[in-house]
Amino acid sequence: MNALIISALLGVVMMFSSFLLKDRSTVRSMAIAGLLLLLVVNVLEMNGVEFFNINTRDMIVFDRFALLFNTIAFLSTLLYLLLSAKEMAKVGVYFADYLALIFFILCGVILVSSFKSLLILFLGIEIISIPLYILTGSDKRNLKSNEAALKYFLLGTFSTGLMLMGIALIYGAQGSFYSVDISKIAGETPSALLIAGMLLLFFSMSFKVSAAPFHFWTPDVYDGAPTVFTSFMATIVKAAVFVAFIRLFDEAFGLLHLQWQLLVAVITALTLFIGNITAVFQQSVKRMLAYSSIAQAGFMMLSLYAMNADAKEGLMLYVAAYSFATIGIFAVLIKMSDYTFEGFNGFAKHQPLLAATTTIFLLSLAGIPLTAGFLSKFYMLKAALGTGKHLWLVIVAVLMAAVSVYYYFRVIQAMYFKEGEGQPMEVSKPFKWTLVVLAALIILLGIFPNILLSWLYF
Amino acid sequence: MIPVLLILIPLLAGLASFFIKNDKTVRSWALFSSLLTVVVAVLAVTVLKENKYLAHQCEWIPALGSSFSVKLDGMGQLLCLLTGIAYPLIFLGTWNSQYKNAKNFFALMLLSQAGLMGVFVAMDALLFYFFWELALIPVYFLCSQWGGEKRIRVTFKFFIYTFLGSVLMLIGILYLQSQTPNKSFGIQDFYNLDLPGKTQSWVFWLFFLAFAIKMPIFPFHTWQPDAYEQSPTATTMVLSGIMVKMGLLGLLRWLLPVLPIASYSWGDVTMSLAVAGIIYASLIAIRQDDIKRLVAYSSIAHIGLMCAAIFAENKSGTQGVMIQMFNHGINIIGLWIIVEIIEKRFGTRKMSELGGLAQKAPVMAIFFVIIALANIALPLTNAFVGEFLMFNGLLNAKSQYSLWFTVFAGVGIILGAVYTLNMIRKIFYGATNQVTEAAQDLKLNEKLSLGIIVALIFWIGVYPQAILNITDGISQTILEQTDISHLFKK
Numbered sequence: 001m002n003a004l005i006i007s008a009l010l011g012v013v014m015m016f017s018s019f020l021l022k023d024r025s026t027v028r029s030m031a032i033a034g035l036l037l038l039l040v041v042n043v044l045e046m047n048g049v050e051f052f053n054i055n056t057r058d059m060i061v062f063d064r065f066a067l068l069f070n071t072i073a074f075l076s077t078l079l080y081l082l083l084s085a086k087e088m089a090k091v092g093v094y095f096a097d098y099l100a101l102i103f104f105i106l107c108g109v110i111l112v113s114s115f116k117s118l119l120i121l122f123l124g125i126e127i128i129s130i131p132l133y134i135l136t137g138s139d140k141r142n143l144k145s146n147e148a149a150l151k152y153f154l155l156g157t158f159s160t161g162l163m164l165m166g167i168a169l170i171y172g173a174q175g176s177f178y179s180v181d182i183s184k185i186a187g188e189t190p191s192a193l194l195i196a197g198m199l200l201l202f203f204s205m206s207f208k209v210s211a212a213p214f215h216f217w218t219p220d221v222y223d224g225a226p227t228v229f230t231s232f233m234a235t236i237v238k239a240a241v242f243v244a245f246i247r248l249f250d251e252a253f254g255l256l257h258l259q260w261q262l263l264v265a266v267i268t269a270l271t272l273f274i275g276n277i278t279a280v281f282q283q284s285v286k287r288m289l290a291y292s293s294i295a296q297a298g299f300m301m302l303s304l305y306a307m308n309a310d311a312k313e314g315l316m317l318y319v320a321a322y323s324f325a326t327i328g329i330f331a332v333l334i335k336m337s338d339y340t341f342e343g344f345n346g347f348a349k350h351q352p353l354l355a356a357t358t359t360i361f362l363l364s365l366a367g368i369p370l371t372a373g374f375l376s377k378f379y380m381l382k383a384a385l386g387t388g389k390h391l392w393l394v395i396v397a398v399l400m401a402a403v404s405v406y407y408y409f410r411v412i413q414a415m416y417f418k419e420g421e422g423q424p425m426e427v428s429k430p431f432k433w434t435l436v437v438l439a440a441l442i443i444l445l446g447i448f449p450n451i452l453l454s455w456l457y458f
Numbered sequence: 459m460i461p462v463l464l465i466l467i468p469l470l471a472g473l474a475s476f477f478i479k480n481d482k483t484v485r486s487w488a489l490f491s492s493l494l495t496v497v498v499a500v501l502a503v504t505v506l507k508e509n510k511y512l513a514h515q516c517e518w519i520p521a522l523g524s525s526f527s528v529k530l531d532g533m534g535q536l537l538c539l540l541t542g543i544a545y546p547l548i549f550l551g552t553w554n555s556q557y558k559n560a561k562n563f564f565a566l567m568l569l570s571q572a573g574l575m576g577v578f579v580a581m582d583a584l585l586f587y588f589f590w591e592l593a594l595i596p597v598y599f600l601c602s603q604w605g606g607e608k609r610i611r612v613t614f615k616f617f618i619y620t621f622l623g624s625v626l627m628l629i630g631i632l633y634l635q636s637q638t639p640n641k642s643f644g645i646q647d648f649y650n651l652d653l654p655g656k657t658q659s660w661v662f663w664l665f666f667l668a669f670a671i672k673m674p675i676f677p678f679h680t681w682q683p684d685a686y687e688q689s690p691t692a693t694t695m696v697l698s699g700i701m702v703k704m705g706l707l708g709l710l711r712w713l714l715p716v717l718p719i720a721s722y723s724w725g726d727v728t729m730s731l732a733v734a735g736i737i738y739a740s741l742i743a744i745r746q747d748d749i750k751r752l753v754a755y756s757s758i759a760h761i762g763l764m765c766a767a768i769f770a771e772n773k774s775g776t777q778g779v780m781i782q783m784f785n786h787g788i789n790i791i792g793l794w795i796i797v798e799i800i801e802k803r804f805g806t807r808k809m810s811e812l813g814g815l816a817q818k819a820p821v822m823a824i825f826f827v828i829i830a831l832a833n834i835a836l837p838l839t840n841a842f843v844g845e846f847l848m849f850n851g852l853l854n855a856k857s858q859y860s861l862w863f864t865v866f867a868g869v870g871i872i873l874g875a876v877y878t879l880n881m882i883r884k885i886f887y888g889a890t891n892q893v894t895e896a897a898q899d900l901k902l903n904e905k906l907s908l909g910i911i912v913a914l915i916f917w918i919g920v921y922p923q924a925i926l927n928i929t930d931g932i933s934q935t936i937l938e939q940t941d942i943s944h945l946f947k948k
Binding site for chain 1: 519520521522584587588591592595599602603609610614617618621622625626628629632633635636
């Protein structure tokens with residue numbers, strides 16, 4: 001509850017800050033301080049310190065799962081702002097507004113990770129989506145950005161509509177918005193109304209996490225949006241929606257698991273296949289990362305498929321590993337003028353430190369041991385094997401992991417083994433250090449995942 | 459204690475190397491630290507043979523049932539000894555080769571050593587997998603950055619190939635872990651598993667593919683000649699001398715004892731593949747003109763024999779494989795050192811462009827001939843002992859086709875003599891030509907490293923018992939664990 005209220009307040013503060021503060025760097029520092037505050041109060045809440053006591057009628061419950069995810073999300077956002085906040089200023093003139101929108105999105109993130117009622121879920125998803133539409137189109141003079149925003153808006157509202165429809169049907173069947181009530185009655189014979197509602201929810205959530213075949217918007221939107229916002233969209237937001245997805249299907253439809261498991265298996269396999277295979281053929285690193293985010297979503301879907309203790313633990317690790325690595329790569333990418341693979345040629349010679357950290361991020365995404373990416377993939381495979389069914393899904397997953405090595409390593413090859421001019425780029429010391437911290441975090445989590453996961457219990 | 463040191467010394471030395479600016483300093487530093495590793499490895503085999511020095515276990519990821527468990531059993535001791543000896547030999551033998559960004563080169567070499575040591579001592583499946591992949595990463599960078607013209611494509615193929623194999627193994631490991639009663643990755647828990655034959659059957663292939671790609675076994679070998687040819691020779695030595703042993707060790711430690719029924723029932727298939735590989739690779743080796751490619755194909759043949767002997771599942775075969783793992787590592791590094799010398803001096807690896815070197819560089823010729831003869835297992839050389847034991851094992855294998863396997867593998871040996879002697883003839887005898895006219899003989903560092911190798915060749919050739927004693931216990935343990943004869947009596 002601490003973080004929810006403070007993030008909402010911070011959003012408002014940031015919005016008005018541009019009236020009072022003319023200097024952008026002050027606004028930036030304020031946002032970073034605000035995020036630190038969020039992180040602190042959230043960690044305090046994990047340790048039992050609550051500043052606000054509001055009766056939400058159990059519509060929002062901050063359990064360990066939610067709090068841990070919020071911590072990861074705040075930490076990622078903090079690192080993201082440290083790395084890329086300056087770049088936001090280059091997108092347009094409304095610097096403070098962008099930061100305000102990010103705080104509002106965090107508000108939504110907190111809601112969707114801790115909802116117990118479908119109303120809150122809907123509210124959270126909308127609070128996330130609407131600022132995102134704006135951020136996508138924030139580069140007003142760029143035609144691609146506008147197109148992406150429009151595309152995102154139209155498809156996004158359509159899927160939100162589906163979700164609303166689903167919620168309505170479920171309410172019709174069960175007479176309640178609470179996940180607890182929905183699951184209770186579902187234990188007997190589920191009514192057609194409930195199944196229809198569940199499917200609609202499933203499809204709309206699949207859309208939000210860009211699972212195939214609902215992924216078509218993703219490459220265009222990620223590619224068209226200003227890179228600095230793509231980074232945020234592809235990591236923290238996506239992870240939050242995933243957490244909501246898991247929560248929804250665990251708590252509301254957990255007893256129907258066997259009914260929807262096969263459907264999830266098929267969608268997972270499809271997502272893995274389409275995401276990875278298409279990423280192989282990309283020429284632009286940014287677009288490759290968009291497809292890779294689909295591919296990674298496929299891996300995260302495995303946790304939805306398995307839905308056991310391993311899966312939930314693993315998802316936490318996965319979102320942390322994936323967010324850290326992706327934020328890092330995007331932070332480097334933003335600094336470049338040429339987004340193609342060739343643009344990375346000879347990068348290691350001109351920017352050895354950036355190249356080394358980027359390599360660690362890529363290795364993590366590819367799932368090479370010693371990085372968090374490996375253990376998170378490992379958890380997913382373990383969870384999926386733990387179900388004891390659909391072994392083919394696990395095989396598809398590892399085959400696709402091998403495919404993913406191909407496109408991630410193309411960047412490494414370009415950086416290290418190919419000769420190139422190297423692009424002029426201004427890189428500050430703090431930027432470098434933040435990247436090093438990020439890389440260190442990834443390796444630390446890759447060796448001792450317990451640091452993170454022990455928060456889930458105790 | 460010792461196994462942790464064996465991993466830590468090269469690891470820390472490697473990380474430190476990244477920060478040494480001077481090329482000469484980093485070269486000496488790498489040699490120094492690798493000598494330190496040898497000392498520790500030798501100590502492990504000779505003085506500190508007690509269990510408390512050779513094993514170490516501590517908690518790592520308890521939530522996953524994995525612990526940091528390392529131990530030097532006989533096979534581990536032998537392979538760590540090989541790894542320990544190999545690196546100083548490599549550094550010494552290629553002392554005069556210049557590398558761009560030398561600090562990165564030596565750092566990655568040392569890191570690969572740390573990874574390899576880890577593979578040889580890990581007694582926890584997850585840890586094993588960790589090191590298995592970690593050993594690969596530095597080698598990938600080494601080959602791609604300092605290799606030949608086609609290096610990027612070739613090493614990429616190599617990387618993806620082996621990565622694919624290892625992720626399949628990962629599924630196998632995960633599955634076995636899920637079957638253990640206490641959800642543990644410990645090797646002893648894996649050994650205690652008693653899975654039904656049908657399950658063992660498919661898990662077997664998950665593991666075998668990973669190992670077969672690594673060794674490599676026909677028909678999974680296609681990455682190997684290209685990768686050996688394109689890599690910088692120092693890395694080729696690591697690849698062929700030590701890394702292939704990862705696959706053999708995998709079979710001996712993680713496959714046969716864990717899945718004995720499947721190993722028995724698929725034994726004929728794998729032995730056929732291995733023996734087919736011997737003939738196939740030997741035939742291709744005869745046609746090669748490039749020395750590097752020739753040695754690469756001969757390596758496939760040798761590994762094929764070792765793989766076949768492993769599946770013979772008897773004492774003679776297993777002990778033969780153990781000693782031959784060591785011998786093959788030493789011998790092939792010796793061959794590569796000379797190949798590197800030839801390439802650096804004359805700028806070519808083509809046998810057709812060389813000739814008459816024996817007149818100009820007699821010392822080199824002597825060393826080369828000795829090592830090459832060891833490579834075809836002449837009596838008094840180390841490989842003779844290994845191959846003799848392996849053939850003996852192969853002939854006495856439980857398989858009904860054992861005679862055929864032995865005969866065909868024997869043909870491979872004859873073919874081996876053909877291409878090796880042919881190579882000696884083409885390079886060292888005949889008339890000198892423009893290229894070899896101004897040949898110089900060996901330098902001190904080259905004499906030193908080759909001298910050590912030749913000494914080892916003769917020492918093991920005359921007194922193999924020293925090595926056989928190290929691995930006697932572990933071979934026995936593996937065979938007892940692999941023995942399924944009690945199932946037949948029922």
